[in-house]
Amino acid sequence: KVGCHAKTSFDLLRLTGWLVWMLNNLQTLAFSGLPGLESNSSGKEWTAARRLPQALIIGVKKGGTRALLEFLRLHPDIRALGSEPHFFDRHYARGLDWYRSMMPKALDGQIVMEKTPRYFVTQETPARVHAMSQDVKLIVVVRDPVSRAISDYTQIISKTPDIPPFESLYISFFSLGQIDSLWSPLWIGLYAQHLERWLSWFPRSQIHLVSGERLISDPAGELGKVQDFLGLQRIKPEGSSKPHCLGKTKGRTHASINPEVMQRLRDFYKPHNQRFYQLAGQDFGWQ
Numbered sequence: 001k002v003g004c005h006a007k008t009s010f011d012l013l014r015l016t017g018w019l020v021w022m023l024n025n026l027q028t029l030a031f032s033g034l035p036g037l038e039s040n041s042s043g044k045e046w047t048a049a050r051r052l053p054q055a056l057i058i059g060v061k062k063g064g065t066r067a068l069l070e071f072l073r074l075h076p077d078i079r080a081l082g083s084e085p086h087f088f089d090r091h092y093a094r095g096l097d098w099y100r101s102m103m104p105k106a107l108d109g110q111i112v113m114e115k116t117p118r119y120f121v122t123q124e125t126p127a128r129v130h131a132m133s134q135d136v137k138l139i140v141v142v143r144d145p146v147s148r149a150i151s152d153y154t155q156i157i158s159k160t161p162d163i164p165p166f167e168s169l170y171i172s173f174f175s176l177g178q179i180d181s182l183w184s185p186l187w188i189g190l191y192a193q194h195l196e197r198w199l200s201w202f203p204r205s206q207i208h209l210v211s212g213e214r215l216i217s218d219p220a221g222e223l224g225k226v227q228d229f230l231g232l233q234r235i236k237p238e239g240s241s242k243p244h245c246l247g248k249t250k251g252r253t254h255a256s257i258n259p260e261v262m263q264r265l266r267d268f269y270k271p272h273n274q275r276f277y278q279l280a281g282q283d284f285g286w287q
Ligand SMILES: Nc1ncnc2c1ncn2[C@@H]1O[C@H](COP(=O)(O)OS(=O)(=O)O)[C@@H](OP(=O)(O)O)[C@H]1O
Pocket: 001, 002, 008, 009, 010, 060, 061, 062, 063, 064, 065, 066, 067, 068, 117, 151, 152, 212, 215, 216, 219, 246, 249, 250, 251, 252
């Protein structure tokens, strides 16, 4: 898959032919400030500048957001920040000038974007994003909330090996036997509730939902839809490209969870998923 120690390989898509590679490298030359390139007298298309993003990948954590961003970064009309700036959730007090200074330089016509999966679930973020731009395009990669939760827990346990097993954490401490919907790995998967908050600020047409499952089974198809949403020319998957590894934090072997607990979680999410499908206008087919 990803870390190249795991299931998905980035060459699934074979997105770049050498032509795209050439285009990207031409941009790099332009950005590096070689004399004559930026100061083209006739056209401002050579003038690269830092701009606020016009598109954001706002979630969800463990949905496949890194893979999507890396795919999109191969597009010559996209300039994306590689790291997660966490501006709207953590660093808002630093102001928009700071945020703009984080962005890569972009030419006219290129789309500037970043990804911070936590935006999707933080209360204050939609209003703040709206205050920056009412036209910004929002992308959310969603994935079966049960496998997302286990991926999330697997990441937590990799950082803090001493935490209790999933089977004891998913139950509420206060009302014994009840599923703890406030526990972060479970709460993030309440997609309907989070999407509703965004929909009170942005129209549905401005939010594009990507299926994390299809991003693996049909990356070209899923990516094509994202490119359409962004108003970009579709880059055809052609030629072969080197596998691009996303690192060891992707594609870990999931912690093994008691099958009865898995079934309880599926039952727990069922009504939430149905509500999400209604809001989304599409059925993601999670069991
Ligand atoms: N090509 C492709 N398409 C779709 N999904 C992929 C792809 N490659 C990796 N993955 C899986 O995405 C999971 C990590 O998601 P994120 O990148 O959103 O994680 S993070 O929130 O940035 O930490 C992580 O899930 P788990 O392996 O279940 O942990 C990755 O395996």
